[in-house]
Amino acid sequence: MASYVLLNIDTASPNIEIYAPSYTTVDILNEIVIQANEELSLDYQEIYVVDANGVRYDYSFAFDGDSYIGHVRFNNFPVGSIITLYARVMDKVGNVSNLVNKAIHIANSITLLTMTISDRQANVEISDKGRSVATNDRAMKIIVADSDRSENIGSN
Amino acid sequence: MSNFVYITLDTTAPANPVVTIAGGALAVSNQLVQLAISVDDADKTGYQMLIWGDVDTTYDTKVQATEATSQWQAYSASPQVKLSAGDASKTINVRVRDAVNNPSNVAVDSVNLDATIPTITVTYSATTISEQSGKDTFSFTFQSSDAFTDYKVMLVTSTGATDTQGTQIPVTNGSTNVSGTGSFLSSTVTTVTLKAQDLRLAGANMNAQNIIKPFVKNQAGVWSA
Numbered sequence: 001m002a003s004y005v006l007l008n009i010d011t012a013s014p015n016i017e018i019y020a021p022s023y024t025t026v027d028i029l030n031e032i033v034i035q036a037n038e039e040l041s042l043d044y045q046e047i048y049v050v051d052a053n054g055v056r057y058d059y060s061f062a063f064d065g066d067s068y069i070g071h072v073r074f075n076n077f078p079v080g081s082i083i084t085l086y087a088r089v090m091d092k093v094g095n096v097s098n099l100v101n102k103a104i105h106i107a108n109s110i111t112l113l114t115m116t117i118s119d120r121q122a123n124v125e126i127s128d129k130g131r132s133v134a135t136n137d138r139a140m141k142i143i144v145a146d147s148d149r150s151e152n153i154g155s156n
Numbered sequence: 157m158s159n160f161v162y163i164t165l166d167t168t169a170p171a172n173p174v175v176t177i178a179g180g181a182l183a184v185s186n187q188l189v190q191l192a193i194s195v196d197d198a199d200k201t202g203y204q205m206l207i208w209g210d211v212d213t214t215y216d217t218k219v220q221a222t223e224a225t226s227q228w229q230a231y232s233a234s235p236q237v238k239l240s241a242g243d244a245s246k247t248i249n250v251r252v253r254d255a256v257n258n259p260s261n262v263a264v265d266s267v268n269l270d271a272t273i274p275t276i277t278v279t280y281s282a283t284t285i286s287e288q289s290g291k292d293t294f295s296f297t298f299q300s301s302d303a304f305t306d307y308k309v310m311l312v313t314s315t316g317a318t319d320t321q322g323t324q325i326p327v328t329n330g331s332t333n334v335s336g337t338g339s340f341l342s343s344t345v346t347t348v349t350l351k352a353q354d355l356r357l358a359g360a361n362m363n364a365q366n367i368i369k370p371f372v373k374n375q376a377g378v379w380s381a
Contacts, residue, residue: 003276003380004315004369005296008284009352011362094288 014038014091018102025107026075034061034068034087036097044090046099049074052081079108166256170195170203173263175250179316183381185273185301187212187239194233195252195260202255203231210246212238223249223262243270274372274380275301285352292352296368297345300380304372308335309348311358312369319371319379329353346370 019033034047045068048058061070068089077083083106088099176192178184193205207219208226215238218227231252239246247266253259280296300307310322325334329351336346348370352360360366373379 002278004312004367005278005280005294006283007294007350007355007366007368008364009355009360009362009366010284010286091286092291093284093286094291095286096288 010091010093010095013095014040014089014097016087016089016097016100018085018087018100020085020102020104022103023105023107024074025109026073026077026079029071029073030104032061032070032072032085034089036066036089036091039066039092040068041090041092041094044096046086046088048086049077049104050084050086051077052083074104074106077106079106081106166254166258168254169258170197170200170252170254170260172196173250173252173260175248175263175265176316177246177248177265177267180314181267181316181381182318183268183270183273184239185269185271185275185381187241187269188236189239189267190234190236191248191250191265192234193231193250193252193263197254200231204228204253205231205235206251206253207235207237207248209248210240210244211248212240223251228253239267239269243272244268270378272374272376272378274304274374274378276370276372276380277301278370287352287356294350294352295347297347298370299345300340300342300372300374302372302374303342304340304344304374306335306337306373307340307346307370309333309350309368309370311355311360312367315367315369316381317367317369318381319373322369323358325350325358325368326354328357340372 014036016034016036019035021030024030040063042063045061045063047061047068047070048056050056057076059070059072061068068087074083083104084101085104086099086101088097090096173195174193178189179192191207197203206223206226206228208221208223211219211221213220218229219237220226237248245266246269247264250263251259251261276298278296278298280294282294285291285294308319309325310317310319311325312322325331327334331351331354332349333346334348334350340346350368355366356362371380
């Protein structure tokens, strides 16, 4: 049997991140995860959305050890608006995290979500590769130089 | 098929062997003690150790009084040995060898076996508290093998610390039973309550493990170890 006690005094707040889509529609059921870097307390969660008019809507997520998970459909917010999701939780010994937030755009339809495709358009790399034609340009100049030389030879 | 062989001639012995008896305690009351053995080598695969000294030779046939009579055994960082009977200073020697039998230097540690030293047993459950209200209190109980007249609860830096090697935990923020004087039976179970803020005052490390150790003084005036 031990004759001493090993005790940790935890004064550090949990670090948390919000995993939620940046774009959604009123129809989509979104999985939102508030993920912490340590075990959390079941006794405290502060998760809410503030809409464009500053109105607050509170949510209650499911506890999952080091995270809180919620499935939310934002069908009570105007299409085209941007809402902000806020979250704050507490670790097992009462240290409260910072209040973190994430903006979510409410689009009117799934079509708008093809913005992802426009991200792919950002593959300007393809057109960048097109610039390799510049190498061909240089090659052409060499050919021109050769022809100049041949002209010079001809004139001599 | 290759027509050659790669071979490493290893002549380097395990570096810096260290043995510590009972967490570095200066005195123990029980013949059974735990050793902490280490060498600097990170990979100890295939390593062996040889332990000898002031031991009860009937307890472990591989651990005997002399190096010549002891036997090599698989390396362990925390083996248990039984000291020889009789209150006196006891010395333990350890040599470690690597997988190709390069032997280290001998590591030595001594401890004073004193059966009159009271033994403390603590009981606790929580291992983490904070400074937040409602979560800033830690409780544990302790019991002594002997009747005692004094006790104190100290913040120490090693499990083997003695009653003079630590910081008395204050009661400024509401800690209770961190010291006492009286006539206590060995059956007395003392409940100690510690506040995180008092541990901070005593110099506890925040966000790290701290060692808290109760000590009692028996009726002969001997403090526990």
